[in-house]
Amino acid sequence: MTARSGPDRSRENTVLGKNKVAGKLAARRTVPAAVAAAAALALAACSGSSGDPEPAASGDGGLTPVTVGVIPIVDVAPVYLGVEQGFFEDEGLDVTLELAQGGAAIVPAVVSGEYEFGFSNVTSLLLASQQGLPLKVVAPGNLTTGEVGKDFAAVVAMPDSGIEDAADLAGKTVAVNTLNNIGDTTVSAVVDAAGGDASKVEFVEMGFPDMPAAVESGQVDAAWILEPHLTRALQSGAEPVSWNYAEVDPNLLIAAYFTSEQQIAKDPETVDAFTAALKESLSYAEEHPDETRAVLDSYTEIDPAVKDAMVMPRFTPDLDQAQLQLLADLGEQYGIFEEPVDVSALMP
Structure with a gap:
């Protein structure tokens, strides 16, 4: 099985291009409390430091130990695969992968030096950067497949819900895992692009594992849901009404690996080594999809029938x-950011 080629990068027909003429929503949203709290904790950790921490001492065999904060989701399979394949050891690193609930916990841990590196979705990193946190992206995390009808994220509803496309989500309750983040902004974008009114969508915060049952029972009208829970929902009778990631842009970057400016300043060699190994891991994961799917068993518990059927993200270095x-x-269009974000601040 060969690696999937990258989708067309042209954005002339993307949802974002269509939505720019629609203007911003009247009701602006506030910065998510979790991100604001993480920013406060991380800034406190920075201000309380007496100076840059010393570079990590070499571990067994002369390897430099580093800790990476990750989330137990399919998106981080490449870094587990890279450790398994020895790519990080080849670069002189002894990697510990530390599982966390999400970026709200990982960001302050990276800024404080508890973790050298971390993983988070891009919108959360943009929020943290706008809050003044000294973060730098070192490599992509994962991308949409770019294929409508075959992606790892979709909005689903039951066949009798009366929701046939994204426009019909206006006036409905739609579950997302976190309010004011990548889920509701991309869903809002596809609703507006389909001719609906995104300001009339009622987003409800809910964990992904709870969404299939909530949709089936009518607790919510629809849910924006990711694999492996997307496959669970489809196997329970739900139907996709929008492939919001792929429809927004066929090259949409979902998440990224990052470090702190302090880490780069104190130990650039380790940052370079980690980045090189991670990029090799991302390429290997895309070129060996069966091994990437198999490595999920090392850190997640997914029903084998679901794991075999679900769609994996796309990976690129x-x-x-x-x-x-x-x-x-x-994010600016849909009220997450009150002013333009300087994205160059996050670039390496």
Whole structure:
């Protein structure tokens, strides 16, 4: 099985291009409390430091130990695969992968030096950067497949819901895992592009594992849901009404790996080594999809029938500032950011 080729990067027909003429929503949203709290904790950690911490001492065999904060989701499979394949050891690193609930916990841990590196979705990183946190992206995390009808994220509803396309989500309740983030901005974008009114969508915060049952029972009208829970929902009778990631842009960057400016300043060699190994891991993961799917068993518990059927994200080692800008523009359009975000501040 060969690696999937990258989708067309042209954005002339993307949802974002269509939505720019629609203007911003009247009701602006506030910065998510979790991100604001993380920013406060991280800034406190920075201000309380007496100076840059010393570079990590070499571990067994002369390897430099580093800790990476990750989330137990399919998106981080490449870094687990890279450790398994020895790519990080080849670069002189002894990597510990530390599982966390999400970026709200990982960001302050990276800024304080508890973790050398971390993983988070791009919108959360943009929010943290706008709050003044000294973060730098080192490599992409994962991207949409770019294929409508075959992606790892979609909005689903039951067949009798009366929701046939994204426009019908206006006036409905739609579950997202976190309010004011990549989920509701991309869903809002596809609603407006389909001729609906995104300001009339009622977003409800809910964990991904709870969404299939909530949709089936009618607790919510629809849900924006990611794999493996997307496959669970489809197997329970739900139907996709929008492939919001792929419809917003076929090259949409979802998440990224990052470090702190302090880490770069104190130990640039380790940052370079980690970045090189991670990029090799991302390329290997895309070129060996069966191994990437298999490595999920090392850190997640997914029903084998679901794991075999679900769609995996796309992985690439290439980082493009335009990918960050796309989500920054969507965030500003839909009220997450009250002013334009300087995305260059996050670039290495």
